[in-house]
Amino acid sequence: MPDKKDTHRLHDLFQLPPGRTLDICLKLHTAILEHRLAPGTKLSEDEVGEIYGTSRTVVRAALQALAHSGLVKIAKNRGAFVAKPSIREAHEIFEARALIEPRVARMAAKSISETDLERLRAHIDAEHEALHAGDMGKALSLSGAFHTAIADIADQQVLANMVRSLISRSSLIIAMYWQRPDTACESHSHHALLKAFADHDGDAAEEIQKSHLIDLHSGLNLVEAQQQDKSLKDILRAG
Amino acid sequence: MPDKKDTHRLHDLFQLPPGRTLDICLKLHTAILEHRLAPGTKLSEDEVGEIYGTSRTVVRAALQALAHSGLVKIAKNRGAFVAKPSIREAHEIFEARALIEPRVARMAAKSISETDLERLRAHIDAEHEALHAGDMGKALSLSGAFHTAIADIADQQVLANMVRSLISRSSLIIAMYWQRPDTACESHSHHALLKAFADHDGDAAEEIQKSHLIDLHSGLNLVEAQQQDKSLKDILRAG
DNA sequence: ACAATCTTAATTGTATACAATAATTATACA
DNA sequence: TGTATAATTATTGTATACAATTAAGATTGT
Incomplete structure (x- = not known):
């Protein structure tokens, strides 16, 4: 069992006090680790807040914690996205x-x-x-x-x-x-x-x-390409 | 000169978008690194906010970023303190x-x-x-x-x-x-x-x-003792 | 005088409201 | 028809107000 100890130790990683911020942080964290949230997915503050029944304040804190861990990328005035490692x-x-x-x-x-x-x-x-x-x-x-x-x-x-x-x-x-x-x-x-x-x-x-x-x-295919985002539009336009 | 490049790269460490949060984060960071803020110092949100002329919201975010880096310790409902590494x-x-x-x-x-x-x-x-x-x-x-x-x-x-x-x-x-x-x-x-x-x-x-x-x-003196905090009261009482 | 309990004050946790910025759409023009 | 510009919409950035919690001080009883 992954059990309690794991999440307890994760608290150490995020250095957040117990509370809703940590909860949301951990939930998003496991969702990303289990590949339920794909790289590049937008994490709107309002949306996440509504899902977990909390205000943007706490969601924001969670997203920033995840950003610090490199799992989320925050773009100024544009919001948070699941990171897409180069x-x-x-x-x-x-x-x-x-x-x-x-x-x-x-x-x-x-x-x-x-x-x-x-x-x-x-x-x-x-x-x-x-x-x-x-x-x-x-x-x-x-x-x-x-x-x-x-x-x-x-x-x-x-x-x-x-x-x-x-x-x-x-x-x-x-x-x-x-x-x-x-x-x-x-x-x-x-x-x-x-x-x-x-x-x-x-x-x-x-x-x-x-x-x-x-x-x-x-085992990784780390050779150029794979930039499915920009090319997608081009591909559809070409076809 | 430490110059611009350093702080620019620090942005990478905190993973914060440019803005006041990052500013305060960097200012506190250098203050700690230059030993102007001693380990254990309390960093009240109101106080820091007034010093830098900003609201608690942004100060909070900065403190959490520093906490994630291990420079600050946040205690639930008690506030942020400059970390005291064991x-x-x-x-x-x-x-x-x-x-x-x-x-x-x-x-x-x-x-x-x-x-x-x-x-x-x-x-x-x-x-x-x-x-x-x-x-x-x-x-x-x-x-x-x-x-x-x-x-x-x-x-x-x-x-x-x-x-x-x-x-x-x-x-x-x-x-x-x-x-x-x-x-x-x-x-x-x-x-x-x-x-x-x-x-x-x-x-x-x-x-x-x-x-x-x-x-x-x-070059470090890593042998017990040095817990000047609790013992201080005892010492004064004893004298 | 000391201890325990209760009250009060101060600080953080959270929600909400407003301002600023960026993306999108609509419109005008070439 | 395509492009450039302008208005609109939506989302984030920030401030403030209120609730919850903790710490400290006052009060009471032994």
Whole structure:
């Protein structure tokens, strides 16, 4: 189960006091992570406010928090939109992950407990389940949660928040650039990691995580094109 | 000169559109970095709003942005305070810097241009000048700006923003825990880095930056105590 | 005198109203 | 018919007013 602890730790990421602002922030956050909100979607203050039954004031605060995390882009006098990471940003984010997460995995391998291992297994199971149920969005969200769980286990809050932020943005990148519709979302690597953790083998954990991330990075189609927005009008006009 | 480019890039960190919110955010940010606002200082919305001649609405947004960057701590129904990083947080932040910045330095060494080198020299000169003028706060702020400048030169925006955030928080940590009142603030390392950059020697740059950060970390007095807040009353009562 | 409780004051949380800006549509002209 | 300009609409930016919560001070009882 993703359970309570996850959202509790997310509070850390946004640094918001408990309250409606945080609630909306988390709801939008999970909606984006589960790919229910596509990159580029406009998030009107009025609209969001009406949906969640609150005023623009609190919606605005939530949107700004998400903007700070890179999940939302605010354009002056134009409003908030779900971010659309550029190809370059995508490269940078996965390079940053490849720098940070292997180190985090090493640290986690040292300090991991039996209950932690149990939780990770539960994560993997839930991921499998969602995948089997055809809920791709949730499966992906859980796959990300697996990575953040490792950072939490390593018990390094500063790095954990960085990882959380990077993974959230990775979700957007995957929504835009993923090119393996087939793939049983890298569950093999997660199992391999689990074994390294069980053995408290820091070297192995670091190495596996590193190649896992390189693998993910290479699974993206990061080559120009894909600017479906502007070209759409042209295409329709041409046809 | 810290110049315009720096504040322009800071916009990236806060992800705020141009406007009064960003202005106040930057003003508070520099005030904290220059140690004119001590850790723990209360930042009342009314007070700050009156100082900058704006309403609470915009001040609130600025404070929340700073909270997200870890420079300000917001307590529910109690208000915003300049953050007071714990000892543990201090360790984590400098360990994160030791992980990220050497890599960034290596990348910068590869791509650095003549004009970039010139700018770095100017940074060092300005730092010396401020130090000579006795403006410790500004000297420290410029010392941090040197590190962020390297990240900008490396041209990795994602990592650069992480570094920026870490350095800002480091400034608070130094305000709380620095134990070398003497020291000509690590300018030697900065010169050594400059040489490595001029030689485009990535290995050297990485190594120098790494030991520089370890050196900074070890210059902190991170041993319990220092909780002057609660004990202050007790001390006065005892006397 | 000390402690506990209640009252009061001050500050933040939220909603709403107004102003400013940008996008869209309509209109006039070439 | 296409383009440029102007009016309109819709949305965000900001300020202010009110509600809720917390902290501090006063009051009462032991």
